[in-house]
Amino acid sequence: MKALSIISGSSHPQLADKICSKLGTEKCKVVLNKFCNSETNIEICDSVRDMDVYIIQTSSNLVNKNFMELAILIHACKMASAQKVQKINVVTQGHIDDPWNRLNGVPLSEYQKEMLANLQYSKESYKLWASRSGKLVANILSVAGADHLITLDLHEPQFQGFFDIPVDNLHSHNLVCLCIKENIENYGESVIVSPDAGGTKRASIISAKLGIEFAMIHREKKANILIGDVAQRECILIDDLADSSNTIVMASYLLKEKGASKIYAVITHGIFSGDALQKIAASPLDVVYVSDSIPQDVHMQQCPKIKRFEVAQLFAEAIRRNHNGESVSMLFDDQ
Structure with missing residues (x-):
């Protein structure tokens, strides 16, 4: 060899x-x-x-x-x-x-x-x-x-x-599932949410692996429509990346409006460019878990809501x- x-x-x-x-x-x-x-x-x-x-x-x-x-x-x-x-x-x-x-x-x-x-x-x-x-x-x-x-x-x-x-x-499906199991205590009662139609397949795979319910947000020109029931439920947003973070922040406001009790996000690649971290800090998001595919030390210092999981x-x-x-x-x- x-x-x-x-x-x-x-x-x-x-x-x-x-x-x-x-x-x-x-x-x-x-x-x-x-x-x-x-x-x-x-x-x-x-x-x-x-x-x-x-x-x-x-x-x-x-x-x-x-x-x-x-x-x-x-x-x-x-x-x-x-x-x-x-x-x-x-x-x-x-x-x-x-x-x-x-x-x-x-x-x-x-x-x-x-x-x-x-x-x-x-x-x-x-x-x-x-x-x-x-x-x-x-x-x-x-x-x-x-x-x-x-x-x-x-x-x-x-x-x-x-x-x-x-x-x-x-x-990263298995890594995301492991992150959820290790960090979200009552994940079995939560709802996996895709923040847009493009992420539906990814979120549905996570939902199936964990055996929990699935919802999605459909984005239209004049309104964002939530398909699924999240009232009094913990929600877990799933996405592959957060750059400007507009997508997950918008989704968190909609989920809060629909009665979600807690809102988490699990992201593979956290870039957080521009004022992304400030928007996350001011949003209803409780915790954003992001992989260390990109160095996250500075992001975690700037925004306490950012937590890290490993891809090594x-x-x-x-x-x-x-x-x-x-x-x-x-x-x-x-x-």
């Missing part, structure tokens, strides 16, 4: 440390520097020759900096004769200033806002002058030397089609299975 090496970018070294701890291994020593003109300089200090290398990089907000760092890390490993370079991309925030992307703020893998815009291009004639960087970004990672991509909770599975290399999109075990198991040639299909659990 080939040796395994874990390399961390600068975006989330704590997550890489946790993954290494779960796998019982040490991180490969890497020196990341910036020249005075801001160019990225990377030195791989440990040998990765003939190893399978897994690079942990989650870009969150500094998408251009972290993406360039990732591409250079991949290329440096290939130049150092790594057998395979597996990129573990958790979540990243693209900041692309155009009307369609502001309407569809989907922070996922690098430039996923742009990828979503590309998918919807035919509907938007005013995009004739816009870039098509979704495929470009996928090509850059492939040309740099990435052989495999592992992601978590892609907003749209179609994004995998931009890549010519294998993409394993893990799901899921990624460690995906790495272990992939490295040993075992099936990872059980980690895509949709049932």
